[in-house]
Amino acid sequence: MAWTQWRKLANQDEWFDDKFDYAGPSCYELGTGGARGGNIQIHYVGETKNEKSRMKCYAAHGSHLSEIIDDHLARGWCLFYRGRSHGSKTEAVAMQNNLLAKHKYDWNMVLNSDDCRD
Numbered sequence: 093m094a095w096t097q098w099r100k101l102a103n104q105d106e107w108f109d110d111k112f113d114y115a116g117p118s119c120y121e122l123g124t125g126g127a128r129g130g131n132i133q134i135h136y137v138g139e140t141k142n143e144k145s146r147m148k149c150y151a152a153h154g155s156h157l158s159e160i161i162d163d164h165l166a167r168g169w170c171l172f173y174r175g176r177s178h179g180s181k182t183e184a185v186a187m188q189n190n191l192l193a194k195h196k197y198d199w200n201m202v203l204n205s206d207d208c209r210d
Contacts, residue, residue, distance in 0.1 A: 095121075095174045098129055102161070103170040107151040117178045118143040119187040122150070122157070122199070124169035132172055135160075136199035137191045139184035143175050160199055 100108055101122075119139045125132035136157065140146035149155045150173070161171055178184040192200060 095176050098123070098125075098132055098172045098174050100129065101147065101151050101171040101173055102165055103127060104165050104168070113144065114175065114177055115142050115144040117141050117181045117184045118175040119178065119184045119191070120146070120173050120175040121191075121197075123172050123174075124164045125172055127170050129170075129172065134195075135197060137188050137195075137197050139181065139188040141181040141184075143177070147173060147175075157199060160202065 096114075102108065117140065119137065120143060121134050122136040122138070123132040123134040138146070150157070150161075150171075165171065176187065178187065191197075
């Protein structure tokens, strides 16, 4: 299974929730970049039992990351995500944990230092 292409979730005060199609378990990354998807910097990794529902939550109000997302959007960045489907939530959690062990995702580190969990 491969990552999807990056999809735009938001830019400044506009949120996009109409292009989500996968309603199963996935591991996903959130990143910020230019309006056309250039130079995306990955900030966060998460997992979910329903990617479509989870991304709609981010697109509606930023979810538990709303403050940090709003800050980046206010600075002119766009929010993007990509996902990788899995057969179960357990597999998605394992991939997330593997990625967290290998990479330093700055938004995960900020949230984890505040004892917040996704």
